[in-house]
Amino acid sequence: MTHNLFAAMRDRVVAALAVIVPDLPPEVAARVEVTPAKDPAHGDMATNAAMVAAKPAKMKPTEIAAQLVAALVADPDVAEAASAGPGFVNIRLKPAAWQALLPVVLGAAEAFGQSDVGQGTRVNVEYVSANPTGPLHIGHCRGAVVGDALANLMTKAGFAVTKEYYINDAGNQIAALSWASYWRYLEAIGTGLSEEAFGREVPGGLQYRGEYLIPVGQALAAAHGGALATADKAIAAPEVWLETVREMALSMMLASIREDLAVLGVVQDVYSSERELAAKGATDVTIDLLRDKGLIYEGVLEPPKGKTPEDWEPREQTLFRATQFGDDVDRPLRKSDGSATYFANDIAYHADKIGRGSDILIDVLGADHGGYVKRMTSAVKALGGQLDVLLCQIVHVLKDGQPLRMSKRAGTFITLRDLLDEVGPDAVRFTMLTRKSDAQMEFDINQAVAQTRENPVFYVQYAHARCRSVLRAAEEMFGAGATDGAALANGALESLEDEAELALMKRIASWPRAVEGAALAREPHRIAFFLYDLASDFHMLWNRGREDAALRFLQADRPGESRAKVALVAATAMVLRSGLAVMGVRPVEEMR
């Protein structure tokens, strides 16, 4: 018994088709699909096989369909098959075929829905990768959730997934962080210097004025006393303090980021440091590698069209032939002073990921990195790898109907922690996954905490809680062990034949299909919608029991029927749980 009834039926359809059209090309057979019927009136499943095969077979679709129907009605699982429309074949399974899935679900438990479409392909999903210069904010949150769920999803679909975070701990912004932290240090040891006076001494001016660096200054003061300043507590030469301050600031920022992520339920496998990579000379090695492929040249770029910067002047730089791989212009790898660009370092980083053994690289980035996608995919292609980029569009946060605007400069941005404190990690994660990632979304705080159907988090959790409630009641009514998977799996199930019960079983049966489809499309949000539909089927059945006593899950005088219904409830709870697990949302046992 397979876990995926749709895949099983597809195999049978293809086999039948091969008899009807003996020399069917494999690429045509590959296009055959068996999908859930959109309209239950059509049946349970539909296949496009006849239409796909018509042209190569030089037959009419309806003719092939008629022969397919003849072959399929002989299948013991098939109740009826019929040709329809331009050449669809609709299939209705016997209730027994759906019922037989329940023992499989209960036996497989969380493993139900797992797939091997990934074939162990090694995938590296990189997400969050926020600069360690301050706390995570709303903008990072969506990428964190989407990346994490995608990684879980692909794992379930049979990919070998590594979750990774790239730490941008080199470059100008870290110098700026160090200066800002140094200011908080001077503040902590008590100096007469004003912020303005200090700012004048900082190359490029003082940035990162947020209060979150105060603890860094205090920690430095506690660890080093006045040793990082001059005798009169003024600014010392950078050689005296820069490295010490930088290390403290970086480690504290990173620790706080990881702490926030942990609250969100995100724990990554690998944290890669840009600085460590640069220290190994990885960038030079990578540039040489590209040069050997003839993809590097010294040249001068055209000024950007539209708005030309005032101080534009043509300069010769080391350029990568990104245009050969679909990018719009060639991209600089070295600045005119010979130092490496961020892009060059990032290529080296992606080369490193490939070198560590990844067949597919996936970067989950924010919408503001849109302009970066082509050049990076080009570079990875040049290195012989594959990079897919998921761009997460902007999230607008609403509270009480009003947009919460964030201003980084004023230090009034909404931190991830603020959001988590307000709505909790489960609602944050679920809600962030209720939109496809390349569409902008509104995050309505009031809706995310609402205890009504308009809140999908609640609705799905409620379905699970109701399942658990029934299972608890079943143990009370029929004794401990009444809800054991093995006991349920061995019972008779043919009493499950009401439309609402069948609808629920069919939804459960399509879970493996949903996992595969979502994983291959890299669309974790589909899991949220699947669970919503599953919850809806369950709530419907629950309410049917109010009108029709025969549909109540627990009936003391009918233990056999009750056991079958409990098996269905247990299977529903199981799929809800494993779907929530993919999303990183904890199921609840009861609502309160």
Add this chain to the structure above:
RNA sequence: GGACCCGUAGCUCAGCUGGAUAGAGCGCUGCCCUCCGAAGGCAGAGGUCGAAGGUUCGAAUCCUUUCGGGUCCGCCA
């Protein structure tokens, strides 16, 4: 000037890689608790899928053009 993303019910959004009569929630109109949690369910109204061409047995989905909204655009990371 260019690149990328999005235009689907009054509002917020799905639409399973091209399939049949385009779906859900909110809002609106009516129903359903002596009964496993009504924090739920059922029914109704509401659409030229931004627009125009094209591709084919078949388009919300793919291509071209166009109009709106968003993001971004030399050696910043």
